[in-house]
Amino acid sequence: MVPAMIASVETMLERWRQHEEKQIEVYKESKLLTAEVIFQTAFGSSYLEGEKIFDMLMKMGMIMARNRFKIRLPGIGKFLKSRDDNESDKLEQAIRESIIGVIDKREEKVMRGEENNYGSDFLGSLIKTNHDIDEKNRISVDNMVDECKTFYLAGQETTNGLLAWRLLLLAVHTDWQEKARMEVFELFGQQKPNAEGSSLPSLVLGTGAMIITFLSTGLCIFLLVVLVRFLHKVWWTPIRIQHIMASQGIKGPAYRFLHGNTKEIIRMRDESISTPMDFSSHHIFARLLPDIHAWKQLYGRNYLSWYGPQAQLVVTDPELIKEIMNNKDGVYLKGRLDQFAKKLLGDGIVLAEGEKWSKLRKIANHAFYAESLKGMVPAMIASVETMLERWTQHEEKEIEVNKESKLLTAEVISRTAFGSSYLEGEKIFDMLMKMGLITARNRFKIRLPGSGMFWKSCDVLESDKIEQAIRESILGMINKREEKMVTGEENNYGSDFLGSLIKANHDIDEKNRISVDEMVDECKTFYFAGQETTNGLLAWSLFLLAIHTDWQEKARKEVFELFGQQNPNAEGIARLKIMSMILNETLRLYPPVINLLRRVEREVRLGKLIVPANTHVMLSILALHHDPELWGKDVDLFKPERFADGVAKATNNNIAGFIPFGFGPRICVGLNFAANEAKIALSMILQRYRFTLSPDYVHSPIQIVTIRPKNGIPIVFNKL
Numbered sequence: 001m002v003p004a005m006i007a008s009v010e011t012m013l014e015r016w017r018q019h020e021e022k023q024i025e026v027y028k029e030s031k032l033l034t035a036e037v038i039f040q041t042a043f044g045s046s047y048l049e050g051e052k053i054f055d056m057l058m059k060m061g062m063i064m065a066r067n068r069f070k071i072r073l074p075g076i077g078k079f080l081k082s083r084d085d086n087e088s089d090k091l092e093q094a095i096r097e098s099i100i101g102v103i104d105k106r107e108e109k110v111m112r113g114e115e116n117n118y119g120s121d122f123l124g125s126l127i128k129t130n131h132d133i134d135e136k137n138r139i140s141v142d143n144m145v146d147e148c149k150t151f152y153l154a155g156q157e158t159t160n161g162l163l164a165w166r167l168l169l170l171a172v173h174t175d176w177q178e179k180a181r182m183e184v185f186e187l188f189g190q191q192k193p194n195a196e197g198s199s200l201p202s203l204v205l206g207t208g209a210m211i212i213t214f215l216s217t218g219l220c221i222f223l224l225v226v227l228v229r230f231l232h233k234v235w236w237t238p239i240r241i242q243h244i245m246a247s248q249g250i251k252g253p254a255y256r257f258l259h260g261n262t263k264e265i266i267r268m269r270d271e272s273i274s275t276p277m278d279f280s281s282h283h284i285f286a287r288l289l290p291d292i293h294a295w296k297q298l299y300g301r302n303y304l305s306w307y308g309p310q311a312q313l314v315v316t317d318p319e320l321i322k323e324i325m326n327n328k329d330g331v332y333l334k335g336r337l338d339q340f341a342k343k344l345l346g347d348g349i350v351l352a353e354g355e356k357w358s359k360l361r362k363i364a365n366h367a368f369y370a371e372s373l374k375g376m377v378p379a380m381i382a383s384v385e386t387m388l389e390r391w392t393q394h395e396e397k398e399i400e401v402n403k404e405s406k407l408l409t410a411e412v413i414s415r416t417a418f419g420s421s422y423l424e425g426e427k428i429f430d431m432l433m434k435m436g437l438i439t440a441r442n443r444f445k446i447r448l449p450g451s452g453m454f455w456k457s458c459d460v461l462e463s464d465k466i467e468q469a470i471r472e473s474i475l476g477m478i479n480k481r482e483e484k485m486v487t488g489e490e491n492n493y494g495s496d497f498l499g500s501l502i503k504a505n506h507d508i509d510e511k512n513r514i515s516v517d518e519m520v521d522e523c524k525t526f527y528f529a530g531q532e533t534t535n536g537l538l539a540w541s542l543f544l545l546a547i548h549t550d551w552q553e554k555a556r557k558e559v560f561e562l563f564g565q566q567n568p569n570a571e572g573i574a575r576l577k578i579m580s581m582i583l584n585e586t587l588r589l590y591p592p593v594i595n596l597l598r599r600v601e602r603e604v605r606l607g608k609l610i611v612p613a614n615t616h617v618m619l620s621i622l623a624l625h626h627d628p629e630l631w632g633k634d635v636d637l638f639k640p641e642r643f644a645d646g647v648a649k650a651t652n653n654n655i656a657g658f659i660p661f662g663f664g665p666r667i668c669v670g671l672n673f674a675a676n677e678a679k680i681a682l683s684m685i686l687q688r689y690r691f692t693l694s695p696d697y698v699h700s701p702i703q704i705v706t707i708r709p710k711n712g713i714p715i716v717f718n719k720l
């Protein structure tokens with residue numbers, strides 16, 4: 001970069017010739033020089049070409065400076081329609097267009113064959129990364145634009161100050177000016193500076209001064225970059241999104257600097273959860289999501305909410321949900337999980353996108369679809385038998401079915417997917433449960449971006465340890481399976497899910513191969529997703545049948561008609577119609593997963609709305625399932641007959657109105673596995689017992705990742 005820097009200085013000195021022996025305003029000159037240098041070195045263009053961008057950034061800086069203290073005042077919504085706000089919107093758009101113009105120009109040169117690469121400067125590296133085939137390294141167009149903005153500004157503004165103040169000091173302290181001149185002549189004579197000379201330890205400045213200069217410049221750039229990014233995240237972006245959505249008639253609680261509505265959400269939730277509820281109506285929507293319930297009534301079906309500075313478009317309209325979930329343009333990506341949820345579920349199939357997702361989905365599909373499921377029926381039956389054997393000690397007494405269902409579903413996923421018993425996987429389950437609790441209690445805590453680098457809370461430290469311990473346990477299990485192959489005890493890795501993962505880890509085709517980290521993440525996901533959700537389905541369906549004994553009788557009749565006293569079989573399971581209706585109604589009233597989150601990668605049209613990039617969309621399954629407009633006035637009552645003619649009829653052809661397992665390409669991979677497991681368990685229980693809810697039961701559903709009964713579900717079982 002030295003020649004480019006020298007050339008820029010020469011241009012400046014050439015200008016100075018006209019003003020010799022007169023005053024020159026060096027701050028302005030230094031501004032021009034540093035702008036020219038950053039344009040030449042990082043963006044391969046002259047100052048004149050980038051002047052427009054630079055001027056707009058300066059204007060934006062002025063707006064930022066004069067509004068700096070306004071954002072902390074309550075009632076920030078009043079500033080929404082201010083002139084500054086409108087102007088900054090326009091400026092942001094114009095800067096974006098200009099930068100994209102610079103990027104396009106460079107890309108076109110490569111496309112037309114004028115250049116054979118994107119260039120070795122900063123802009124070239126950004127474009128290269130934008131085209132990276134590895135999704136992990138790739139950056140989006142928005143990221144490129146942001147980086148350009150940051151470096152235009154940070155690369156100029158800070159160095160400008162450094163140079164101008166130095167000139168001032170040397171102009172005042174002419175003795176040091178002389179010393180510096182002497183040093184320059186000693187090193188370069190009348191030649192232009194070169195890289196070796198300028199990096200030699202300086203006699204005049206001294207090593208200490210050099211280090212201080214270097215550090216202070218670095219620190220200034222760092223602080224400026226942090227400040228620009230911080231303001232971009234917590235101020236420009238949220239205000240811009242709020243403004244765009246408001247202009248399209250989307251209302252919602254106003255954005256409040258940084259903490260969004262989270263305090264209000266926590267207050268509403270705490271209030272509703274502290275009181276047990278009556279279960280004659282299963283009106284859990286108002287209880288579990290009081291914010292969505294109240295705000296939906298206030299602002300309409302779709303509205304804008306805030307998770308800290310993150311804009312969340314809450315969507316409860318089935319048509320829009322269908323559009324989002326069916327989108328194949330890669331616009332709605334999986335929302336980024338917070339650090340705790342990520343440690344819980346890993347960076348596996350649930351979050352993956354693109355090729356990584358296809359690869360992982362193929363393995364999971366193979367392990368959990370059709371033929372594979374038939375093969376799992378005996379293991380599921382054996383697990384239910386173990387549970388029922390335990391129950392013989394408690395006949396005619398209360399049994400806490402949520403605990404029992406948890407043990408059963410853990411045993412089933414351990415046996416079918418990992419070829420081990422619950423006891424072997426118990427440690428992993430317990431650790432995952434602990435991680436689930438930490439995730440739940442940190443859900444609404446807003447952290448300052450980047451604060452994790454300097455300070456870690458007790459929960460962060462504990463979750464780090466748990467994550468490490470889970471990883472070690474899973475690796476132990478994988479090693480055991482691999483050793484069996486090595487010692488010749490087995491001649492393959494096994495046909496279950498774990499076996500498929502290990503096989504994929506050893507795949508000779510790099511495209512299909514998965515890493516050890518991916519294996520660990522997949523195991524975590526399936527241990528958790530395979531157990532926690534099905535646990536809820538089984539426990540809540542037992543609860544509902546214990547109250548609605550008429551439906552219990554209908555289900556029992558169907559089971560006896562199909563299986564008599566025999567254990568269930570794959571063909572019969574597929575014909576359990578009444579049971580399917582009951583399970584659907586359970587999933588409608590108590591869906592284990594109550595929200596789905598997607599992040600909008602780039603601006604997109606959704607129905608009649610234009611949704612800006614960086615908005616999150618939250619699809620509320622619970623709100624959908626409890627929407628009287630979809631289900632009628634009796635929406636909060638248990639009425640399995642709704643599903644007598646299938647889901648389409650039950651939802652009035654709003655097929656996205658009932659989505660307990662999600663919808664579209666990312667639909668749950670374990671859907672049939674969960675349904676089979678619940679049907680087998682319920683059939684075998686109904687064949688043996690009549691049951692009613694214990695009078696000790698206290699209805700208090702809460703959300704700890706999934707919906708759980710806070711006080712368990714005690715049920716009294718009487719032998720038939």
Ligand code: HEM
Pocket residue numbers: 349350351361364368525526529530531533534537591592593596597659660661662663665666667668669670671673674
């Ligand atoms: C009643 C039981 C279950 C319910 C209600 C349920 C619910 C869901 C939902 C709503 C999604 C979609 C998430 C989204 O789109 O963001 C999902 C995805 C997923 N579920 Fe389930 N699930 C259940 C059982 C299971 C089981 C038993 C397994 C594993 C054996 C499993 C594994 C997964 C996986 C791996 C995904 C991610 C799929 C992908 O992104 O391609 N689930 N589940």
